[in-house]
Amino acid sequence: MSDLTKLNSPELSQFSHILSHAVKVPGLIFLSGQTPTDSSGKVVEGGIKEHTAQCINNLGKVLDAAGSSWEKVVKVNVYLDDMKNFSLMNEVYEKLLPSPKPARTCIQAAYLPNGVDPVIVLNHPGQIGAGYAPVLDCHTAHIACKFAELLEKIDRRTNKSIEANPKTIKSGDSCIVKVVPSKPMCVESYNDYPPLGRFAVRDMRQTVAVGIIKSVEKTDKSSGKVTKSAEKAAKKK
Incomplete structure (x- = not known):
């Protein structure tokens, strides 16, 4: 589509390899959802009020990059992991958004980014088990890794454990996996440093x-082995 423009705010963390902050077509602008992260991708300190304010601030920066403003917004979707936070969120929302307010839907979600550890397996023709050896891309690194252990199969809808130490996972499954790289690899947990906590297989x-990487195990270099294991929750399409 020649009249489609993809936009990214220079003030926000960049995920151009995954998504655009906004897409502009004649007469309309579609915005990607925002989480309460700063320009480095780290979750800001504080509770629901601070997080709500950061989300609204991030969306405002995307609107600026698109040459628009809150006054022109038609519809907003708000996702909370607990509706007990609704009144606190609403207090900040009412204060920061100009009138007239846009239409709005508020939804409680069982899982939200930065709170749990998702890995989405997009496409694999067969079953995956311990010993599987793909290439893991993280930031600028491209290193062969081994799925050393399938730790826990997870229900995609509830994010609860449904099977410990499954032998295999297949398309549609979610699983926490221990991964070991074939050589030293610079990674961090997603919560500590998001740019080094995202990966593709x-x-x-x-x-x-x-x-995303949930945790990292590091061994002493003097041992001659460097093992960096990441726990991951995976789901296949």
Whole structure:
């Protein structure tokens, strides 16, 4: 579509390889959802009020980049992990958004980014088990890794454990996995440093999974082995 323009705010963390902050077509601007993160991608300190304010601030920066403003917004979707936070969110929302307010829907979600650890397996023709050895892309690194252990299969809707130590996972499953790289790799947990906590898994010349790193184990270099293991929750399409 020649009249489609993809936009990104220079003031926000960049995910141009995954999404655009906004897409502009004649007469309309569609914005990606925002989480309470600063320009480095880290979640801001504070509670629901501070997080709500940061989300609204981030959306305002995207609107500025698109040459628009809150006064022109038609519809807003708000996602909370607990409706007990509704009144606190609403207090900040009412204060920061100009009138007339846009239409709005508020939804309680079982899972929200930055709170749990998703890995989405996009495409794999068979089953995946311990010993699977794809290439893991994280930031600028592209290193062969091994799925050392499938720790826990997770229900995609509730994010609760449904099976410990599954032998295999298949398309549509979610799982926490221990991954060991074949050589030293610079990564961090997503909560500590998001840019080094996101990854993609590649195999058969295609991306078969994407996700975030929940934790990292580091061993002493003097041992001759460097093991960085990441727990990941995975779900296949």
